[in-house]
Amino acid sequence: EVQLVESGGGLVKPGGSLRLSCAASGFTFSSYTMNWVRQAPGKGLEWVSSISSSTSYIYYADSVKGRFTISKDTARNSVYLQMNSLSAEDTAVYYCARDPNTSGWSDDTFDIWGQGTMVTVSS
């Protein structure tokens, strides 16, 4: 079964850090661009970051640039999101999502999603 499972969310104080993980299974992880998408409570969806299959292309939303770092470990079939200098505006459910294109390029489409992990930034 194709699956993405996020972990690492929790309660963190403003200015703090958190590292999210997303474990992939059921597909050839190394062939896909992976993404993080977040959703603040009661709000819509916001793309956060993407990393290409080769890790050659990494992109961030302006709202997190300079504070968040995406990475992947192909041996562990996992993608990570290191989040620093967190603020209340970062409070959201964070989803890991797969791009379906395996050619090395990205379709910027999200065909498989994890169940999400909640990040709450509060003092």
Added chain:
Amino acid sequence: DIQMTQSPSSLSASVGDRVTITCRASQSISSYLNWYHQKPGKAPKLLIYAASSLQSGVPSRFSGSGSGTDFTLTISNLQPEDFATYYCQQSYSTPVTFGGGTKVEIK
């Protein structure tokens, strides 16, 4: 960034109804438009990609159309499991952006 505007923001419909949701891009995005739906407490699910292509496993009552700046998602014969929030998303340029969502509720 490309702004995506959905309308309506919510609607009430009955089982068996035909429902249409529109999405407008702030600039032309060709056919780089995807549709998702999301049920409460669940992850979004891809329904339509490239404006009109049905994702594998998605029922044929879902259809998409449009190109350029104006797009439509149509659900024919609305089923109980279709009550959810629907989002459009442009995949034309980074950063990808989503519409604000359309909540489809039971009348």
